[in-house]
Amino acid sequence: MLAELFLDASRACEARSPLTHTLLVSAAADLARGGVTARVMAGAECDRHGTVPGLRFAGALHRLVLEGRAPELAEHYPTAGGEPRLDTLWDAALTVLHEHTDELRTLVTTTVVQTNEPGRSAPLFGGLQTATHLAAAEAGRRATFPVRLLEVGASGGLNLRPHRIAYRVDGTTLGDPGSPFTLDPGWTGRPPVDLTHPLRLVRRAGCDLDPVDVSTEDGRLHLSSFVWADQVARFERLQAAVALARLDPVPVRQATGPEWLAGQLARPERDVLTVVWHSVVWQYASPADRAMGRAILADAAARATPKAPLALLVFEPRRTHTAGRYEFRLLLKLWPAGLSLRLGTGVGHGIPFTWDTQPWD
Known part of the structure; x- marks a missing residue:
């Protein structure tokens, strides 16, 4: 189940990235109730664990922030000069998900996780x-x-x-x-x-x-x-x-x-x-x-x-x-x-x- 893969990814970053953890937990709940996240992730429902769909989802949102095309969400992202407010983070993310559904779906389905550390x-x-x-x-x-x-x-x-x-x-x-x-x-x-x-x-x-x-x-x-x-x-x-x-x-x-x-x-x-x-x-x-x-x-x-x-x-x-x-x-x-x-x-x-x-x- 895709929502479970999101939760699994959220647990991996819980201690080190409260922002990503909160984002993925909220996205998992939205997936389970058939919200906009389900449309963004359409086509990825059968992805295997190793493809880490949750991190591809988070990466797609982060990319829009870094490109300056998600100003509301950028206010929560320290990499763009913002300050995380975890209680309102998902509301800001929802705006971006609705406005950029098709583009985010393309990013999620055409990219692989690359954490060249x-x-x-x-x-x-x-x-x-x-x-x-x-x-x-x-x-x-x-x-x-x-x-x-x-x-x-x-x-x-x-x-x-x-x-x-x-x-x-x-x-x-x-x-x-x-x-x-x-x-x-x-x-x-x-x-x-x-x-x-x-x-x-x-x-x-x-x-x-x-x-x-x-x-x-x-x-x-x-x-x-x-x-x-x-x-x-x-x-x-x-x-x-x-x-x-x-x-x-x-x-x-x-x-x-x-x-x-x-x-x-x-x-x-x-x-x-x-x-x-x-x-x-x-x-x-x-x-x-x-x-x-x-x-x-x-x-x-x-x-x-x-x-x-x-x-x-x-x-x-x-x-x-x-x-x-x-x-x-x-x-x-x-x-x-x-x-x-x-x-x-x-x-x-x-x-x-x-x-x-x-x-x-």
């Missing part, structure tokens, strides 16, 4: 540093390996330049001190390696089923619309990441993950650590693509050598013992070393993050 570059940076140090030790090298970074489900590619970000950690700047994008990673603990060592990315590439071109205003608005509108710091972080991406473009190819990865991993690359990376993507992949991706990675791992190592670095949710709760784990596998580590845990947006290296079974 640049905050995930913080655990990625630490994970890459760990992987390069471990691979160098395995190969008997004094210098760490340069990295070839391959991202599956890259969206707009905002996490393909972790070496170009300035990370402020306890008064120290890691990464690129001259970067226009400064990030407070919110770390507890540290990776057990020298983080001041320069991280060298010599090649970067990404794929996505629906890549977003962040060099365009349409692409920027698309990603911005999926930020919860009362999370201003997260919104500003995205704008800074988009600005950096425009200065340092990395094209994202439209392709399925297994198809693309098979081509990228066809031959080992000597004197480079190849890292396959993905974050909050696994839940959207079909069982067939998951199986094929595992097989392709296993085949590439069998060809890895100490001088042409391969790593899998992922930041994905795992259900906890608390009902309905997930923790996001940064996991690393390294071949041919045979290492398998859980580097730490955090929240879905990558910040904050706690480093705690343990074996990953």
Whole structure:
């Protein structure tokens, strides 16, 4: 039932976005009684859970606000300079839903959720540093390996330049001190390696089923619309990441993950650590693509050598013992070393993050 999917999405943001939570709870009630939300969502009645129709609905409304075409609702949206008044939020939303029903329905039915969170570059940076140090030790090298970074489900590619970000950690700047994008990673603990060592990315590439071109205003608005509108710091972080991406473009190819990865991993690359990376993507992949991706990675791992190592670095949710709760784990596998580590845990947006290296079974 569509209303239940809206409520499920509302629970996921209840603690962190009262605005989105209130909007989705009200929309679910309106759906159940056949109100205007049902007309906006027409055609999405049989959508599966993984397509997150509630967040597509919230994103469509946010997009109109960001474009300046929903002034009444904008008064409630901090990303547009407003102040949330939760008791009257739904009344303002109803006005927009009635005035823009057809356009909102088109947005909902033609877009996919894209939360290209640049905050995930913080655990990625630490994970890459760990992987390069471990691979160098395995190969008997004094210098760490340069990295070839391959991202599956890259969206707009905002996490393909972790070496170009300035990370402020306890008064120290890691990464690129001259970067226009400064990030407070919110770390507890540290990776057990020298983080001041320069991280060298010599090649970067990404794929996505629906890549977003962040060099365009349409692409920027698309990603911005999926930020919860009362999370201003997260919104500003995205704008800074988009600005950096425009200065340092990395094209994202439209392709399925297994198809693309098979081509990228066809031959080992000597004197480079190849890292396959993905974050909050696994839940959207079909069982067939998951199986094929595992097989392709296993085949590439069998060809890895100490001088042409391969790593899998992922930041994905795992259900906890608390009902309905997930923790996001940064996991690393390294071949041919045979290492398998859980580097730490955090929240879905990558910040904050706690480093705690343990074996990953």
